[in-house]
Amino acid sequence: MKSLRWKETLQQLFFVANGSGFIVVFCVCFAAMVTILEASFHMKMVIQNDSMVPGFAALLILKELGAVVTALLLTSRVGAGIAAEVGLMKVTEQIDALRMLGIEPVRYLVLPRLVACVIGAVLLTLIANMVCLICAMLVSDLMLGYSPAMFLSSMRIFVKFQDLLLAAVKGAFFGAVIPLVACHFGFRCRPGAEGVGSATTQSVVVASILIIVLDFVLSYTFSYL
């Protein structure tokens, strides 16, 4: 596996995971709070009872929120970064220079980023899910009056181990989409600063759409497995 370039892969992984960890955790906490408070508010209004809220929130977090919020944040941070970096390499003829010196630029640039993003996205998705659940648990304890024990037992009714697996699988798929789309637009970058800018924008837009669509496809497929 010499072609993988371990050092570069690890650097990229550090950029993905360490650099994005804080934002992901921060945003996902707020997403959890909103989810659980809104759900409780409406449940109480409609059926005067919010006892199903903790379990339901946990389900939503594990199946959707954790993975999707993480992926969208990674798209705007890591995806944009990769698109701009590769685009600039294209514009400043570094990619041509690689080919002149006998390097296959696609493998040289894409592979380390792909591996790093898949590993990074799975790790971050799992961390985000844990943090999100803990946050939801705290909110239900402090604001809705469900103790952590009640939260967990309510969660057990709704959530299975497979759901965690689904979250990891989603993380892996989203993690692959981000660098592939970013590199696609980077390699096709038109000359000039404007070219780099539009490659970056396009890559964020397209990756975000793909992630949302892929999320639907994966959820749908998994519910029939």
Place this chain on the structure above:
Amino acid sequence: MIEYRGLVKRFGDRTVLKGLNLRISEGEIVFVLGTSGTGKSVLLKNTVGLLRPDEGEIWIDGREVSRLSEEEYLGVRRICGMVFQHPALFDSLSVYENVAFGLRRHDRLPEELIRQKVAEALALVHLPGVEERRPAQLSYGMQKRVSLARTLALEPKILLFDEPTTALDPITTTAVNNLIQELSRRLRTTSIVVSHDMICALGIADRIVVLDQGNIVAQGTPREIRGSEVPLVQDFLAEVPA
């Protein structure tokens, strides 16, 4: 040595090179002049297979190369060094690693020899002692010279220069031009130099080719070019002191 026959290159519905014919002999220094966007860089990139022509043939060292696969092209790229318009240095590597890059990839030399060749190449471009710096720490002119050293380190038989002296100061410009001339004399390197600079071209070219909108509108020795009636050539000559 290098021959283009009926070279056509299109991008979408735009034809950039329109059936170009040109023959360059060994050891010759050919300057290709033309305004921006006429396809000078496209011509060089077709030569080394970074772009592929839509029609026509490219002969290098008695071989038609334009339809070679990417792997087969490696041999051509080994003998054809290209100095890009941008410095095109790898930002994440030191100057030493940049210059050594091609030596490691193409030739798999022992480290001792690589070190020696890197030092020689940097000395050629008058940049000793910058090995450990990063490209971003160097001025633009120095980056362009490192880029030149990276190509020269491989000792190519054919050198393609894409605006080697654009945006360089006059002293470095003279040094680079002298270097091109010296390599051609000493090692019989064949050079194609893409440039805007008629003064340099008249000074060191064996032949000058003027390109306009994908066609050759004039070519000849510096003396012949000086006497040319072609309007574009006259425009280029207007900047030359009499």
